[in-house]
Amino acid sequence: MKKNLILIITPVVILALLVLFAPQFLNNTVRAEKPTTEFSRQEPITPETQPNVPLQNSKAEQLISYAMSLKGTPYIYAGMSPDGFDCSGFTAHVFDAYGIDIPHSSRMQADEGLNVSREEAQPGDLVIFTGTNAAVREPGHVGIVISEPGDTIAFVHSSSNGGVKVSKVEGTRYNERFLEIRRVL
Template identity: 40%
Template sequence: MMRKMLLTVFCTVSFGIVQAQTVPTVTNDLTDVPTVTSNEVSFYDQIPLVKNVINYAKEHLSVRYRSGGTTTRGFDCSGFTRFCFNKFGISLPHSSAAQGNVGAAVDKESAQPGDLILFKGHSSGGNRIGHVGLITEVIGDRIKFIHSAWNGGVRYDYLSASYYQHRYMGIRRVVHLLAEK
């Protein structure tokens, strides 16, 4: 109960900080045409849990792929996401398909760092979740994620790559699960 209350207070304060950080620029001296720039920081980026999970995931870049792996000796995709979230008190199942049923579904346009991104397995023709990653960055419609891939271990990729575009299944938001404990 205390965690819920503290998270609610923190989120409320963070939202106020984000609103205060949006500062428009007055004019462009060369053309006297008003230009608007923003130092706006994503509300979601203000939640320390998200930054912590992503930073922890980044520490494991280049760890090799290992089928069924759940440790730094080697990860499979769901073992990696489970390992990263578990460090911060969020328990995920060890199966990409099962992780596709955890948390709340999110539209691609609403994706945020810290969300899980789900894909079909090796066959783009199937309709079952077979791979999962952790979104690390969203800039416009470009979604960058970190995952453990059979051909390279823990690494970054982009949803815009045709391989992942054809296999994309959805996005799940799971960080709110900590508040429910």
């Protein structure tokens, strides 16, 4: 009788423990926290690092502000948190913070949203590049546009050479690696 009672009570106790503790376990998965109005890594924005840009889309403005607050975060292969990012992990993290789910892959991000012309690039658009070998015309790097349409394209991205930083397309190696602009917002 005691053996049967133990066989009945044991699964009930295990089920009760799962019900009690599973939500806490699931809430502790490895995901970066969403941004708040205060950023711990806020750096002053200077004219050299941030174009004087009047942003029209408040979501784009917030997204760019958060992305810029992450400047200086180190590059970590496959990283997707403020501890370190790769290029697509950075863009996925920033967009996710504003409720937009994009994959953690530059190739897959190149299929997100709408393709727009280079001249129409606006803050919050994804800018897609080849990998370091410009001859291989496949997506391999991604960043977020911070400049206005018609201006020289400036973007924030996580680079294996310097982590999260701002770069320009024109007059740099990124110009030959440029593939397309994707509008996700």
